[in-house]
Amino acid sequence: MLRRLWFLLTRGRRQRELDDEMRLHLELRAAVYQRDGMAGEEAARKARVRFGNRLKLREESVDVWGLAAVDDAAGDLRHAFRRLQRQPGRALVVVLTLAIGIGATTAMFSLIDAMLFKPAPWDSTGRLAWVVGLDGGSLSPRSVPYPDYLAYRDRATAWAGLAAEGGTAMAVGTRDPQRLLGGVVSGNYFEVLGLRAEVGRTFTPADDVAPGGHPVVVLGHSLWMGQFGSSPRAVGERLTINGQPFTIIGVAPRGFTNVAFATDPNQLWIPMAMYSTLMPNRATLNQPASPQWPRVRVVGRLAEDSSIAAADAEMRVISNGLETAGTPRDKQRGVRVLSLRGGLTPWEQADLGPMFGLLAIVPLFVLFVACANAANVLIAYHQARRREFAMRRAIGASRGRLVRQLLAESFVLAIGAAVVGAAAAPVLTRLIVFLGDVPIDLIALLTPDRRGLVAATVTAVGAILIFGLAPAMAATRVDVLPILKEEGTTATGSRGPARLRRALVVAQVALSLALLVIAGLFLQSLSRTLRVDPGFDPRGLAVVGVDTGLLSYTSEQRADFAARFLERASGLAGVTAVAAADVLPLGGVRYSATLRSESGTSSPASLVQASPAYFTTLALPMVRGRTFTTAEAATDVPVAIISASAAQRLWPGEDPLGQSVRTDDPNQPPRQVIGVVRDSTWLFLDEVPAGTLYFPLPPRSAAVFAVRSREDPAKTLASLRDIARALDPNVPVTQAQTMAERIDRSVNLRRALVALLGVLGAVTLILAAIGIYGVTAHGVSVRTREVGIRMALGARAADVLRLIVRENVRLSFVGIAIGLGLSTVGAAVLSSFLFGMTPRDGAVFLGGAFVLCGVAAVASYLPARRAASLDLLRALRHE
Amino acid sequence: MLVLTALERRITLHGFGIAETIEQASTAVLHVEEGSLYPALQRLLLKGWISGEWSRTDANRRARYYRLTPAGRHELNRQLESYERVTGAIARVLGMA
Numbered sequence: 024m025l026r027r028l029w030f031l032l033t034r035g036r037r038q039r040e041l042d043d044e045m046r047l048h049l050e051l052r053a054a055v056y057q058r059d060g061m062a063g064e065e066a067a068r069k070a071r072v073r074f075g076n077r078l079k080l081r082e083e084s085v086d087v088w089g090l091a092a093v094d095d096a097a098g099d100l101r102h103a104f105r106r107l108q109r110q111p112g113r114a115l116v117v118v119l120t121l122a123i124g125i126g127a128t129t130a131m132f133s134l135i136d137a138m139l140f141k142p143a144p145w146d147s148t149g150r151l152a153w154v155v156g157l158d159g160g161s162l163s164p165r166s167v168p169y170p171d172y173l174a175y176r177d178r179a180t181a182w183a184g185l186a187a188e189g190g191t192a193m194a195v196g197t198r199d200p201q202r203l204l205g206g207v208v209s210g211n212y213f214e215v216l217g218l219r220a221e222v223g224r225t226f227t228p229a230d231d232v233a234p235g236g237h238p239v240v241v242l243g244h245s246l247w248m249g250q251f252g253s254s255p256r257a258v259g260e261r262l263t264i265n266g267q268p269f270t271i272i273g274v275a276p277r278g279f280t281n282v283a284f285a286t287d288p289n290q291l292w293i294p295m296a297m298y299s300t301l302m303p304n305r306a307t308l309n310q311p312a313s314p315q316w317p318r319v320r321v322v323g324r325l326a327e328d329s330s331i332a333a334a335d336a337e338m339r340v341i342s343n344g345l346e347t348a349g350t351p352r353d354k355q356r357g358v359r360v361l362s363l364r365g366g367l368t369p370w371e372q373a374d375l376g377p378m379f380g381l382l383a384i385v386p387l388f389v390l391f392v393a394c395a396n397a398a399n400v401l402i403a404y405h406q407a408r409r410r411e412f413a414m415r416r417a418i419g420a421s422r423g424r425l426v427r428q429l430l431a432e433s434f435v436l437a438i439g440a441a442v443v444g445a446a447a448a449p450v451l452t453r454l455i456v457f458l459g460d461v462p463i464d465l466i467a468l469l470t471p472d473r474r475g476l477v478a479a480t481v482t483a484v485g486a487i488l489i490f491g492l493a494p495a496m497a498a499t500r501v502d503v504l505p506i507l508k509e510e511g512t513t514a515t516g517s518r519g520p521a522r523l524r525r526a527l528v529v530a531q532v533a534l535s536l537a538l539l540v541i542a543g544l545f546l547q548s549l550s551r552t553l554r555v556d557p558g559f560d561p562r563g564l565a566v567v568g569v570d571t572g573l574l575s576y577t578s579e580q581r582a583d584f585a586a587r588f589l590e591r592a593s594g595l596a597g598v599t600a601v602a603a604a605d606v607l608p609l610g611g612v613r614y615s616a617t618l619r620s621e622s623g624t625s626s627p628a629s630l631v632q633a634s635p636a637y638f639t640t641l642a643l644p645m646v647r648g649r650t651f652t653t654a655e656a657a658t659d660v661p662v663a664i665i666s667a668s669a670a671q672r673l674w675p676g677e678d679p680l681g682q683s684v685r686t687d688d689p690n691q692p693p694r695q696v697i698g699v700v701r702d703s704t705w706l707f708l709d710e711v712p713a714g715t716l717y718f719p720l721p722p723r724s725a726a727v728f729a730v731r732s733r734e735d736p737a738k739t740l741a742s743l744r745d746i747a748r749a750l751d752p753n754v755p756v757t758q759a760q761t762m763a764e765r766i767d768r769s770v771n772l773r774r775a776l777v778a779l780l781g782v783l784g785a786v787t788l789i790l791a792a793i794g795i796y797g798v799t800a801h802g803v804s805v806r807t808r809e810v811g812i813r814m815a816l817g818a819r820a821a822d823v824l825r826l827i828v829r830e831n832v833r834l835s836f837v838g839i840a841i842g843l844g845l846s847t848v849g850a851a852v853l854s855s856f857l858f859g860m861t862p863r864d865g866a867v868f869l870g871g872a873f874v875l876c877g878v879a880a881v882a883s884y885l886p887a888r889r890a891a892s893l894d895l896l897r898a899l900r901h902e
Numbered sequence: 903m904l905v906l907t908a909l910e911r912r913i914t915l916h917g918f919g920i921a922e923t924i925e926q927a928s929t930a931v932l933h934v935e936e937g938s939l940y941p942a943l944q945r946l947l948l949k950g951w952i953s954g955e956w957s958r959t960d961a962n963r964r965a966r967y968y969r970l971t972p973a974g975r976h977e978l979n980r981q982l983e984s985y986e987r988v989t990g991a992i993a994r995v996l997g998m999a
Contacts, residue, residue, distance in 0.1 A: 030948060040956075040966065044917050045940060047965055051918040052936070075935030083941040 034085070041084055049074060095424075099431035107435060113404065117397045118439040120793075121490070123786060124393030125444030125482050127386040130451035132478040135379050139365040139372055141474065143284050145218060145276060151363040152331055154185070154321035154338060155370065162370040167321050167358065169295075171345055172209075175321065175358075178341050181334035184215035185323035187295065190287055192570065194755040197263050202570075202755045203246070205264070206281070206289040207298050213241070213275070215324050216282065221247075223258035223273030231294040238297060240269040243290040244277040262291075265301050266753070269293065282322050285366025295319075322363065335360035378776070381853060385783050388534045390482065392787045394490035395527040396794045397436070401490065402524050403801045405429065405498030412499055425499040426492075433491025441483035445476060497523045524798050525834055531791040532838025533845055536875050538787050540846035541853065542780035543867040548857045549773050553766070557608065558703030558712065560642035564762035565736040566607055567743045568727045569754055578723040584750060585725035589634075591746045597734035602640035603725035605632040608705050609765045610727075610758070616686040618669060618716055621693075626672035627713045628665075629705045630686065632720040638664075638700055640729050648680050648698030656719040663694035666702045669714025684716065694718070707769055709858040727758070736761040788878060795882035799831055803890040810890050820891040827890055831883035832876075839872050846871070905942060906978040909952060909970045916965040917943065943968065951977050 030037060049070050056066035071077070107114040142149055154175065156167045169187065176185040189207040194200035206212075210231025218225065221244060230237040240262055242251070251257035262269045280288035293301065325334055342358045361369045405412075412425055569588065571581045585603055593601045606612050614630040635651045637643075646667055655662055663684060670679035683693045694716075702712035732739045740759050747756050760768075803810075810823055846868060850857070908923040909915060915923065920943075921936045946952045951974030954966045970978070 041940065041944075043964065044966055045937065047916070047959075047963060048918045048921070048936070050963075073936050075937035077937060080935075080937040080940055083938075084944040086941075 038081075038085060041081060045074075045077060045081065049077075095427070096431070099428045100435065102428060103432040103435045106432060110404075113400060114436060114439070117400050117436050118443060120393045120396045120400075120790065121437060121440030121483075121486055122443035122447060123790070124386070124390030125440050125479055125486065126447040126451055127389045127783065127786070128482045129445055129448035129475060129479045130454075131382055131386040132482075133448060133452050133475045135383055136474055136478075137365065138285060138367050138375070139379060141365055143282070143363065143366070145279050145284075146216070146363070148217065148324075149362075150183075150325045151216065151282075152323055152325060152334065153361045153363055153369050154323060155359050155361055155368075157357045157359060162359065162361075162373050167319055169319050171342070172319050172321050174345055175338060175341055176209075179334070179337055181326055181329040181337045182323040183326045184211050185321060186212040186215040187319040187321050188212060188282060189295075189298070189319045190281075190289060191301075192755075192757060193264050193291070193293075193301070194266070194570075194753075195262065195264055195291070197753070200263070200753060200755055202757060203290040204287050206292040207295055207301075208292050209295050212292070215322065216279075217324070218276055218279055220273035221276050222255045223271070225273050225275070226292070226294055231296045234296050235300040236296060237294060238267065238269045238300065239272045239294065240264065241292045242271055242274045243280060243288075243292075244275055245280075245288075246290040247274045264291075264293070267300055269297075282320065282363070283366060283368040283371070286368065286371070320368070331360055331362050378856065381856070382776075382779070385538065385780065388538050389783055389787050389790070390486065391489065392531050392534050392790045392794070394486050395531045396790050396797070397486075398490040398494050398527055399524055399794055399797050399801075401429075401433065401494040402497065403797070405494055406801075406805075409498065416499075422499050426495045429495035429498065430487065430491050433487045433495070437483040437487045437491070440486070441479045444483075445479040448475065448479065493523055524801075528795055528798050528831075528834050529838040529841065531794045532835050532875055532879065533842035535784070535787040535791040536839055536842025536871050537845035537849055538780070538784040539874060540842070540868055540871040541849050542777065542784040543871055544846075544850055544853070544857055544864060545773070545777045545780055547864060547867055549770060549777050552707075552709045552770055552773065552858050555704070555708040557708060557766070558643060558701050559608070561762035561766055563731055563733065563736055564641065565730045565732065565739045565743060566610075566727060566758065566760050566762060566765060567730070567740065567747065567756065568758035569747050570726055570757045571754060581725070582722035584754070585722050585728075587750055588725075588728060588746060591750075592728065592730050592743055595730075595732070595739065595742050597732045598730055598739065599733060600636055600640040600731045602636040602729050603634040603720055603722075603727070604637055604729065605720060605724050605726050607727045607729055607765075608641075608703055609708070609762070609769045611706065611769070613705050615713070616716070618665075618673060618714070619685045619687070620673040621683050622674075624673050624675075626669045628669050628716045629713060631715055631717050632724055633664075633717045634720045634722075634725070637717070637720075637729070640731050641703075642731070643703055644701045646699040646701060648696070650698060651719040657722065659719060659721055661692045661694045662697045662719065664698040664700055664717040665696050666700055666712065666715040668702045668712055669716065670696070670699050672714065686716070708766065729762075736763070788874070791875075792878045792882045795831060795835075795879055796886060799827065799883040800886035800889075802830075803827060803886045806890070823891040824884075824887050827887035828880065828883050831879060835876060835879035838879075839875055842875070843868055843872060905939070905946060906951065906970065906974055906981070909968060909974075916959065916967050918965075920968065946974070949977075950974075 049067070052070035052073060053063075053066040056069050057063060061069065074080075143151075154167065155162045157163060167187075172185070172187045176182075176187075179185060187209040190204060191207060192202050193205040195203045195205075208226070210226045210228035213220070213225035214227075220241070223241075225241055226239070230239055242257065242262075247253060247257060251260075257271055258273060260271050262271055275292065280290075323334070325331070338358050338360055365372060367375065415425060416422070569584075571584050576584065589601050589603060592598060606614065616628055616630050618626045618628045633651075635653055635656060638645055638650050648664070650664065651662065654660075665673075665679060665684065673679070673684065674682055679696050679699055682696045684696060685691070685693045700715075700717070703715065704710055704712055705715065728743070730736075730739055730743060740761065744756055744759055747754055813823060813826075814820075850864070905920055905924070908920050908927070917939060921939050943952070943954075947954060951971060952968045953971050954968050956964060956966050959965045
């Protein structure tokens with residue numbers, strides 16, 4: 024194959040060489056004849072006779088290289104260009120239609136590629152890998168405790184370097200500090216990732232040895248640009264983080280925000296050893312047992328002679344050794360080594376994989392419907408050229424030759440569409456990200472790259488096969504004689520293309536119906552989710568997070584702040600109840616644990632520290648028993664309140680009151696149950712409540728305040744913010760939302776999906792309508808004479824109308840039937856994403872079918888009416 | 903196959919030489935248009951069974967000399983084998999063996 028290409032590329036020289044050879048042959052032969060005594064002229068003539076037809080042989084030799092195909096293809100393309108130039112309008116319609124399909128497909132590809140597969144923009148080696156902890160067999164974001172990381176780092180030989188990162192909110196600045204996301208990373212972090220400082224230096228392992236020893240910070244590129252105007256003199260300056268002085272030592276390279284580059288963009292980094300200084304009130308790194316301590320993420324660079332598999336095997340062995348070491352920590356169930364690909368972390372990828380699968384299919388629907396439209400236009404156009412094709416067949420062109428030529432036209436159109444589509448794709452990706460309302464690093468995501476280009480090209484080639492090949496095959500399947508004999512042409516047209524067009528209409532109707540129904544099912548699922556009873560009453564609730572943990576407060580100061588805040592808040596007009604907690608529902612944060620009873624039963628649960636008024640404030644009904652007393656909260660008496668479902672699992676058929684419950688944290692004492700409350704959802708409205716265990720909140724740990732008010736909670740929010748400012752202007756207000764807003768945010772991914780499916784569904788529907796309109800309009804124009812004859816014989820306009828619309832309605836029904844089948848299958852596959860829904864949700868299916876019927880009717884009525892209002896004489900004289 | 907055989911016997915030859923060799927070897931039984939040798943040579947070049955190299959003839963003319971490549975030698979052996987199988991079979995059928 025390569026050699027053939029080489030021959031083709033050097034064909035000019037090769038032809039000259041061949042000529043030389045042949046000439047030499049003739050001369051030598053003539054010389055032989057001359058030696059035998061022939062005259063010069065005669066010898067040359069006989070030599071030529073013996074040689075054969077020189078021109079023909081030369082052609083044959085050249086054909087061996089496959090030159091003919093290339094020359095033909097070039098000719099076909101030139102020809103195609105000329106043809107398309109003659110009808111720029113038609114070409115434009117096809118190009119734009121296809122561009123929608125190609126653009127949508129490419130945009131979705133870039134998004135999925137960036138999330139799951141693309142190497143990080145700053146990693147050129149491809150030798151980086153995650154070390155992910157397993158929890159109950161699935162990848163877990165929280166299961167590599169820091170001491171385990173140290174063990175891996177020191178013992179594993181498969182790595183050139185193994186780094187750890189954690190992340191936390193930091194209050195940056197002195198007065199009215201900004202709340203920024205910051206990375207807390209091991210000293211070798213930047214070195215392992217292969218990142219050089221833009222200015223200054225990054226951390227060295229020496230920065231990460233003595234706890235509190237090196238108060239140094241590396242700035243993110245955007246923070247450096249925004250606050251220091253990209254000045255190199257920023258290095259060496261002071262930066263206050265959580266009230267502590269840090270020294271800026273360098274700036275991270277542009278474009279780097281996080282290892283998982285599409286997630287939480289960090290604005291600055293501090294060494295691990297500074298964590299305790301930064302967070303004096305939190306658990307220290309080497310005390311990993313508390314469920315509140317976020318575990319580290321571990322990422323490493325493989326050694327030159329190592330591989331993912333080797334590293335994985337080694338890490339498993341080390342991790343098994345750690346389990347038997349008996350250090351007090353959560354049960355550790357091994358680790359896995361996974362190569363670092365895509366902008367999401369491996370556990371996010373595992374969670375969202377099926378969803379991305381769905382998202383990958385949807386644009387293909389759009390593409391197919393767009394291709395069908397393009398095919399329709401081409402079929403109509405080819406049909407008008409049937410005489411030309413027949414003529415060319417008659418004078419010896421092979422069918423393959425004609426098909427090749429028509430494909431060349433499709434090729435030109437598809438390339439045009441790919442260019443437009445690829446140009447539009449980044450805009451579409453931006454739109455998807457915007458609809459998704461997710462914090463994604465757009466720069467890393469949307470840099471146009473070769474992969475996107477390849478995707479667009481592949482889609483375009485696929486499109487050619489769908490929309491170009493079938494019409495070309497149909498158009499060239501011609502009986503030469505009848506067509507050539509036809510004097511005036513037209514009549515009803517040959518049956519092949521007509522059948523193909525009908526099939527395309529059916530397919531378009533079916534696909535757009537399926538898409539509409541699926542979008543509808545997701546919409547319904549969303550509205551059902553929003554109607555779910557979360558267990559508490561979200562109306563009139565305002566939530567304010569004030570993280571005094573980010574300040575260098577003492578425990579007493581923190582408790583004092585919380586008490587004063589609660590007191591002032593309860594004094595606001597309209598406020599009926601106020602409570603504090605360490606975390607509140609539907610905020611995306613959950614501390615999970617496994618509860619155990621004395622008899623050995625267990626239950627999963629969320630852990631919450633709540634003030635006594637928590638249950639009245641959230642209007643979460645107490646089923647049995649009582650809430651905490653203020654005294655219990657102040658001294659942390661080992662009591663607990665449990666939710667109904669967890670109580671049922673731990674003590675089936677028994678009275679939970681007075682029972683003793685433990686968490687899997689060995690540092691926690693067993694707690695006596697003093698009350699049972701109703702279950703409430705925690706992370707998502709549509710989850711099955713896992714059960715909750717409430718501890719008394721030590722006043723110093725108050726981080727979030729819930730306020731119930733008879734007034735508009737949005738107004739209450741503003742007053743609450745003022746109260747926090749009045750108490751301490753340095754305190755960072757981490758969140759301020761009404762509970763309704765929180766609920767809204769908890770479904771944003773779902774809403775984005777509905778919006779996306781809705782937009783794509785609408786586009787498909789419009790394309791399908793155009794398709795039906797086009798087919799009908801063309802059918803009408805072909806049948807003008809037939810209609811004229813019918814009218815001359817006494818048919819009324821209404822009859823003609825019915826005749827034409829009826830056929831389309833029949834086609835639409837077939838399409839709708841297939842579409843309903845498709846959506847049933849789709850709904851069954853997606854049932855795990857659809858909340859509270861029987862897969863056959865009648866109304867949505869019916870509604871979708873109804874919409875399509877309507878669209879099909881309108882799209883066929885318009886051209887049909889034109890046929891019905893034809894002037895009789897003109898129709899008969901048509902052509 | 904004839905071309906390959908010719909090249910096997912004479913190591914390197916130019917086009918005219920190949921034609922002459924074949925004619926001599928077949929004692930003029932196989933008589934084809936000599937020019938049809940050239941498309942055949944192009945095919946063999948393309949398949950990589952022979953390679954060509956420009957040099958001078960005895961009369962100091964530029965000519966392309968062809969030689970068998972290892973792949974070509976392999977192919978020739980394969981073809982000879984299958985040819986022998988076929989002729990052997992025919993001979994047995996005709997009762998000549």
